[in-house]
Amino acid sequence: MSVSDMSVCEEKVFKQIFEQNSGIIRNFIFYKCGDIDQAEDLTQDAFIKLWNNCKKIPFDKAKSFVMKVAQNSFFNNVRHQKVVLEYNKNDNKTDCDHQSPEYILEEKEFLLKLSRSISELPDKEREVFLLSRKDKKTYREIAEIIGISQKGVERRMHLALKKLKEKLGTNL
Amino acid sequence: MEDFLAKWASGDLSENDKKVFEQNEDNKLYKDILEGVELLEVPEYDSDKLYAKLKSKIEDNTTADTVKSSKVVSIIPKWVYGIAASVILVFGLTLFFKSEVSYSSDYGKQLSFKLPDNSEVFLNANSKLSYDEKKWETNRTLNLEGEAFFKVTKGSKFTVKTKKGNVSVLGTQFNVDTNSKTDVFQVNCFEGVVKVVQGNISEIIRKGQAVRIVDKQLEKWEFNEAAPLWVTKESSFYNSPINQVVKALENQYNIKIKSSKVNDSLRFTGVFTHTDLNKALKIVFESLDVNYKFEGERSIILFNK
Incomplete structure (x- = not known):
């Protein structure tokens, strides 16, 4: 089965698209709005739209479709907060004992x-x-x-x- | 160069440019920024969890869609609705014309309210009172189950109907106690004149007098209270059959009392409180020389000593 034959309507294919792209879409929306819940909601909505339109969207366009949908719904649904990244306290990269x-x-x-x-x-x-x-x-x-x-x-x-x-x- | 720093960050600068940039005094700060960003965290992402949520949402949508699109086949022929509607209309009209107003009180609760003529009613625990609002002006008649105290404003005949008998008065205060489970029908008159009727028995009582009809036998006595004590959270009895007292206890405390093992001709005179069950039980049954035992939280059994 070639890539262009894969149907987004098949759950296996759909799940694969989700696993490969949902993380980056969610982060992308998060970097824009700073609200992690909103980011995850919009990501979810975008994939629901993909599922509902799975017959019309070829596999190789699915990724850009969800990106576009997520971005558009972000613009329609702007709820801005400041993006605040937490300092990773558990990070061991800097655990040098000699640090003062x-x-x-x-x-x-x-x-x-x-x-x-x-x-x-x-x-x-x-x-x-x-x-x-x-x-x-x-x-x-x-x-x-x-x-x-x-x-x-x-x-x-x-x-x-x-x-x-x-x-x-x-x-x- | 507008993309110089971008190229540097992605490692796309030529060796030469890179060397030059590393001599720059700002270079260390840029490096610190890129290293610092590594230590900053984006909220964790749980792809499986979000996928599960997404799936359930999609399934909800699909079921909603199938319900919407499936054709509704009615199992009730359409003409039945016509009948149902007219039946409802008829019921509606009857209720409307009947215009019955009813009040009822729960176990351990009392209710006080005014009638359209400003007469006051105090409904004791587990009692029910109803009357026809439309006919009230011409016919002051009430139906009572249980016990109630009335302060009647002067006017036309005022009648309280009960299953045990009727009471009619002219401007007065009186208390009627009827309990479906006991055979007691008791009326206390606190003011004015009251006529008590049960079958062939008819008795007129005045202020401070009370009558009780038990097994078609009339008892009459006098009392001193200005209003029934239950209005002030106590119940008072004068030579009352034990079943009448037991019923009053059950109503005030929402309990069940099994009294089949004791002599039902016992009589009680006294007062019990509505606020302390153990005290009330002690007062009533110790004075009657009857033993009582809790079978459950709300169930009590009586037995002879």
Whole structure:
């Protein structure tokens, strides 16, 4: 069975699409609105729409369909909050014993400021920045998700980094 | 360059550009930012849980759709609705014309209200009173089951009908006690003149007098209270058959009392409270020299000593 023959109406296929894409859609909406419940609701709604229209949508268009639906319903249903990422207290990447208490404190403070600065970025820059750095998407993939050119994505990424540096540079 | 930092972050800078950038004083801060982001967390995502939720939602929608689209086949022929409607209409009209007003009180509860002529009624526990609102102005007649105290405003004949007999008065206060389970029919007159009728027996009583008809025997006595004590959370009895007292206890405390093992000709004179069951039982049954025992939380059995 070739890819183009796969029917979205088959639950196995549908589930596969869900597993491959729902996480990134949910994060993408979350980066936009900052409300995790709303992000999950909109993701769910988008997949319900996909299921209800499964006969009309070929398999290879399913991914972009749910992305588009989720994004559109986000625009129709804007309920903004600040995107606040939590500092991961359980992360072991920095568990070097020789770190001084001052350093740990500084680091914690830096992360809090970083989180706040990210939440203050314009939506368009923040979603690119987080999709790239947290979800490890390439600029090409991000361009596909958002529906703009790769050049546009790179420009937003550049601006996001520059703004973060400026905010953190003056704060430190 | 508008995408310089983007290229640097994704590692797409040429070796040369990268070297130059690493000399830049801002480079460390940029690096800190990228490393810091790694330590920040996006709320955890449970794909299975969301999928399960999604599936149940989809299933709900599908069942709703099938219900909508399936054709409703009526098992009741259409003309039956016509009949049903007219039956309802007839019932509706009868109820409307009957215009009966009724009040009832629960176990352990009392109810007080005013009648259209401003007469006051206090309904004792587990009692029911009804009257026809439409006919009230010309015919002051009430139906009573249980016990009630009336303060009647002066006017036309005022009649209380019970299964045990009727009471009619002219402007007065009186108490009627009838209980379907006992054969007691008792009327206390607190003011004015009251006529009590049961079958062939007819008795007129005045202020401070009371009558009781038990097994077609009339008993008459005098009392001092200005209003029945049950209005103030007590029940008082004068030489009352034990069944009348037992029924009053059951009504006030919502309990069941089995009295078949004791002599039903016992008589009780006294008062019991409505607020303390153990005290009430002690007062009533110790003075009657009857033993009582709880069989359950709400069930009591009486037996002789």
